[in-house]
Amino acid sequence: MTSPNLRNAYGESLVRLGKKDWRVTALEADLGKSTQSVMFQAEFPERYFQMGIAEQDMMSTAAGMALAGMIPFVHSFAVFATGRAYDQLRNSICVPNLPVRICGSSAGLSDFGDGKTHQSVEDVALMRAVPNMTVVCPADSIEMEKMMACMLDRPGPVYIRVNRNDLPFVTPPDEPYKIGKVTKIREGGDVAVFATGIMVSKALGAAAALEKEGISTRVINVSTIKPLDREAVIRYAAGVDAIVTAEEHSLIGGLGSAVMEALRRVSHAPVEFIGIPDQFGVSAENYDGLMARYGLTAEAVAATARALLKGN
Amino acid sequence: MAKPDEIRRIERIACDLRANVVKMIGVGKVGHIGGSCSLGEIAAALYFSKMKFDPKDRTNKDRDRFLLSKGHTVPIQYAALIELGLIPREDIGGLKTLAGKLQGHPDMKTPGMEAVTGSLGQGLSIGVGMALALRCAKSPARVYVVMGDGELAEGQIWEAAMAAARYKLDSLTGIVDRNRFQATGSTKDIFDIPNLEDKWRAFGWNVLNVDGHNVSAVLDALDEASVTKGAPTVIVAETVKGKGISFAENTAAFHNASLTEAQYDQALAEIAQAKRKLQ
Numbered sequence: 340m341t342s343p344n345l346r347n348a349y350g351e352s353l354v355r356l357g358k359k360d361w362r363v364t365a366l367e368a369d370l371g372k373s374t375q376s377v378m379f380q381a382e383f384p385e386r387y388f389q390m391g392i393a394e395q396d397m398m399s400t401a402a403g404m405a406l407a408g409m410i411p412f413v414h415s416f417a418v419f420a421t422g423r424a425y426d427q428l429r430n431s432i433c434v435p436n437l438p439v440r441i442c443g444s445s446a447g448l449s450d451f452g453d454g455k456t457h458q459s460v461e462d463v464a465l466m467r468a469v470p471n472m473t474v475v476c477p478a479d480s481i482e483m484e485k486m487m488a489c490m491l492d493r494p495g496p497v498y499i500r501v502n503r504n505d506l507p508f509v510t511p512p513d514e515p516y517k518i519g520k521v522t523k524i525r526e527g528g529d530v531a532v533f534a535t536g537i538m539v540s541k542a543l544g545a546a547a548a549l550e551k552e553g554i555s556t557r558v559i560n561v562s563t564i565k566p567l568d569r570e571a572v573i574r575y576a577a578g579v580d581a582i583v584t585a586e587e588h589s590l591i592g593g594l595g596s597a598v599m600e601a602l603r604r605v606s607h608a609p610v611e612f613i614g615i616p617d618q619f620g621v622s623a624e625n626y627d628g629l630m631a632r633y634g635l636t637a638e639a640v641a642a643t644a645r646a647l648l649k650g651n
Numbered sequence: 652m653a654k655p656d657e658i659r660r661i662e663r664i665a666c667d668l669r670a671n672v673v674k675m676i677g678v679g680k681v682g683h684i685g686g687s688c689s690l691g692e693i694a695a696a697l698y699f700s701k702m703k704f705d706p707k708d709r710t711n712k713d714r715d716r717f718l719l720s721k722g723h724t725v726p727i728q729y730a731a732l733i734e735l736g737l738i739p740r741e742d743i744g745g746l747k748t749l750a751g752k753l754q755g756h757p758d759m760k761t762p763g764m765e766a767v768t769g770s771l772g773q774g775l776s777i778g779v780g781m782a783l784a785l786r787c788a789k790s791p792a793r794v795y796v797v798m799g800d801g802e803l804a805e806g807q808i809w810e811a812a813m814a815a816a817r818y819k820l821d822s823l824t825g826i827v828d829r830n831r832f833q834a835t836g837s838t839k840d841i842f843d844i845p846n847l848e849d850k851w852r853a854f855g856w857n858v859l860n861v862d863g864h865n866v867s868a869v870l871d872a873l874d875e876a877s878v879t880k881g882a883p884t885v886i887v888a889e890t891v892k893g894k895g896i897s898f899a900e901n902t903a904a905f906h907n908a909s910l911t912e913a914q915y916d917q918a919l920a921e922i923a924q925a926k927r928k929l930q
Contacts, residue, residue, distance in 0.1 A: 361787075364783075364784070364787070385787065386787060388783060388818075390814055391810075391813065391814065391817070393807075393810035393813070393814070395772075395776070395806075395807045395810060396776045396779070396807055396810035396811050396814055397776075398776075399773045399776030399777050399780065399807070399811070400776045400777070400779050400780035400783070400811070400814065401780060402766065402767075402773075402776075402777050402780060403766070403776065403777035403778060403779060403780020403781040403782075403783070403784065404780040404781070404783060404784040405780075406765060406766055406777065406780070406781060406784075407712075407780070407781045407784035407785050407788070408712065408784065408788065409784045409787065411780075426770055427770075427773055427776070427807070429770075430767055430768075430769070430770040430773060431766070431767065431770075431773050431776070431777055434758075434767040435759045435766065435767045436759075
């Protein structure tokens with residue numbers, strides 16, 4: 340039985356990969372419990388490398404391992420993996436296009452208590468902008484497991500955005516998965532909501548509420564943000580009267596930006612973004628409360644869709 | 652200890668490498684002459700004597716690795732790869748040009764390059780990762796990482812130094828090209844790092860200090876590094892920036908500079924004369 344917790348699903352998946360392929364290694368910067376790479380440590384101590392609280396060194400060390408034929412998984416909080424070690428990630432890993440997997444855990448606002456220094460609002464923007472990088476963000480732990488199963492063969496670096504918490508199951512368990520896929524998980528003809536990560540479940544909540552008002556909503560799970568399947572985005576954006584993007588990330592440079600880049604030179608319905616305004620996070624007593632503060636709720640998605648349909 | 656004729660052979664190759672550097676940078680094109688020439692003997696000793704590296708089998712998983720953390724001085728590495736036949740000699744003029752094959756910093760598309768370096772401070776960490784992976788694979792390969800003395804101001808170097816000692820990476824050898832100059836002046840004036848050997852020692856490394864232009868001493872140090880167990884070794888190599896080109900020696904002015912036609916001719920003449928003395 341799959342745990343609804345993304346971290347656990349990640350850790351268990353990593354162990355499966357380790358069993359399948361001896362080239363899988365894990366690198367950690369004293370956050371092994373938060374990232375659940377401790378599961379890998381218990382199983383494969385000889386391939387688990389505690390690098391201390393030194394993320395920059397860890398990132399380039401992973402590059403060296405990949406250059407010597409391994410498939411390293413680097414772990415840190417999303418904010419440190421993409422920010423603190425950005426130059427190492429860019430130059431050591433992405434320039435030579437190495438198969439390093441960067442697990443950005445506690446992504447978005449999911450580390451609700453620790454506040455702005457530990458919450459990542461701009462990681463997708465950073466990772467999208469760096470050439471050669473693949474950016475994935477699972478909507479639930481079922482998708483997390485399927486994604487991880489693709490990590491042995493995927494060429495080049497991958498950034499995996501991992502939420503810290505339990506997420507509702509929203510993706511169909513039996514549907515085949517591949518990196519790069521943009522999936523329609525709910526049919527609808529009036530509104531299209533492109534969502535990623537936890538916001539997929541919020542979009543489904545919005546769709547259910549809108550249905551009661553006679554508004555039919557299409558929900559699209561964009562779990563691979565880069566490379567974005569432009570054809571699929573254009574196809575799913577067609578024929579509706581309103582388009583909403585929803586992400587637990589800054590309004591600048593994330594999913595909304597990616598969708599609009601895909602829709603250039605294509606006529607489309609009015610678009611609005613749901614995301615975090617151009618500001619850092621804040622400490623909160625719980626995750627739901629923090630999400631609500633930034634308008635990252637099913638209600639907000641529904642309200643935005645209604646407003647767009649009314650021409651506001 | 653290496654035999655005199657072996658030492659002489661490496662010394663002559665060092666001259667060839669310096670001549671290649673000068674030809675690569677040519678007339679009127681800005682290039683990192685000083686820090687390339689300070690590595691002449693070290694690059695020659697590694698590529699042409701010490702390292703298990705067969706250019707005909709350059710992807711062999713058990714090959715020794717050469718990483719130039721001070722990636723801006725990649726002309727000296729290109730110079731060696733030209734002599735090894737991995738880079739065609741006719742590519743020498745293509746350094747830092749759109750049509751050419753030789754990038755301004757190490758690039759994986761160049762045959763024989765082992766990593767992307769040049770954003771300073773990252774090479775030792777990459778070397779740590781390689782050494783750890785090679786240990787997992789039970790490979791006997793050794794990893795050599797050449798760092799600049801100015802580069803040692805990067806904090807990541809010391810993170811990597813701690814990691815290498817923590818994992819007892821005795822297959823890893825660091826080499827500090829201590830030419831005592833960096834981009835804008837002498838290291839003493841710009842950012843002095845006193846007690847360098849003590850620092851490495853305190854970080855858990857076996858530390859050797861050699862004259863980096865004395866091939867015999869360099870080879871002996873490399874041999875000692877390869878038999879030292881339980882800790883990585885760093886060789887602090889005392890060198891002369893711009894070595895072999897009188898007007899470029901011991902000055903930051905030729906850290907990254909162009910040569911006039913007269914300077915170009917003089918540099919090649921001085922290097923040729925040095926080589927003749929070694930016959």
